Amino acid sequence: MIELEKYYDVVIVGAGVAGLNCALNLPRDKKILVICKDTPDKSDSYLAQGGICRLVDDADYEGYFRDTMRAGHYENDPATVECMIRNSQELIDDLIACGVRFARNADGSLAYTREGGHSRPRICFHEDCTGREITTRLMRKVRSLPNVLVVPYVTVADIMCRGNECFGVVAKDSKNGKLYRLYADYTVFASGGLGGVFENSTNFRILTGDALAICLDHGVAVDHINYIQIHPTTLYTRERGRRFLISESVRGEGAVLLDKNFRRFCDELQPRDVVTKNILAQMKKDGTEHVWLDMRPIPREEVISHFPSIVQRCLDEGFDVFRECIPVVPAQHYFMGGIRSDLEGRTTMKRLYAVGETCCNGVHGANRLASNSLLESLIFAKRAAKDVAANYSRIDLNAARAAEEALDLEKYSNVPALLRSYKNKVLEAIKEAENEQPRN
């Protein structure tokens, strides 16, 4: 069992791609703690199937920018979109240097697949488990660093702050039962999305937006909390629990959507929100609980090499994708809103950063373009690490002690109950935002 120290240079909350890439890009002379609620493989990063976007060449810039803005209903922040696209090639090079294996053409060049909303193929992939490939490689590198400690089963229940400055976190170790009050010069929320607050979601159930609730409690700005993305195609089942995603690149490679009479009813390659609306309208019209997805238009060899996990999961559920259609239904998938952060991951509170799905830096606007989220998480986590390094200063220990002494420890006497109250707070905030400013 790992005993945590009192003071770390940087505490990173979350061990998905955002948290790991932040740790990897911080200076090696800093003592870094990465904590996560469960084991590191219980992150949405691990689940990503389709892939990660990359600017193919200079000629692709305008198209990639336009596709991202169009999918986001032009609510995206153009400067952030530009920053992401311009840094995408370097980021993919970083991943390859870390050992990530992407699909290649016969001549050794990167192979690209296509997903809805993209005007051309520009998505790097590793079979249908790109997220697992990236996350395991990053984790291997992080674990090799003597200055970084990764600790599972530690849940952040609060931050310690005073005068709009963050001094660290309050965290509960669910294995040894200890409640830690950890000081940190910098705290980074890399704590993922909020799918766990919804009944039907592709996300891990543990991702319930704790960081959002904590920020709401302490007056740290949170934007567009009602900007929730629904994925058009998850495998339909009557069982409760996490929904299994049928990647958009299946449609990008030629799969078609069919109604109850096995007739096509929409353009499958429109952005996600448009396809979702079409499916829900068709289900209503047909009086069904799902529509059908036919993967048989995709060449058999392509299905075998590109989508092995999907084929296997469908088989486990009793569907042979080579012989029949599979039932699919939309489910909550991604969170475009989040803790307000700038191009360097800085929030509105001093010494507190937010990166990855938990933050809202304006890249995605009102709707995320497929395969932009791994890229966004990785790029802005790296930028946050560089920003911390460039502006490093120590906390004032007297102020940190005062923030610690001001905590009401009774609040943490039952952390599971506290987390449930956070979940309700997030749901209420979503409802409120939806009433005030409904999304079109």
Ligand SMILES: Cc1cc2nc3c(=O)[nH]c(=O)nc-3n(C[C@H](O)[C@H](O)[C@H](O)COP(=O)(O)OP(=O)(O)OC[C@H]3O[C@@H](n4cnc5c(N)ncnc54)[C@H](O)[C@@H]3O)c2cc1C
């Ligand atoms: C099924 C699925 C498929 C996807 N496919 C793609 C794809 O093909 N391409 C793409 O670009 N994107 C895809 N996405 C989205 C993408 O995977 C995520 O947006 C991205 O991985 C988010 O990374 P993250 O590091 O911000 O969060 P996550 O990877 O979700 O990690 C969150 C971390 O925070 C920790 N945490 C949360 N709360 C606390 C707390 N209170 N205390 C301590 N730790 C906490 C968790 O334990 C976890 O370690 C997919 C998502 C899903 C669900």
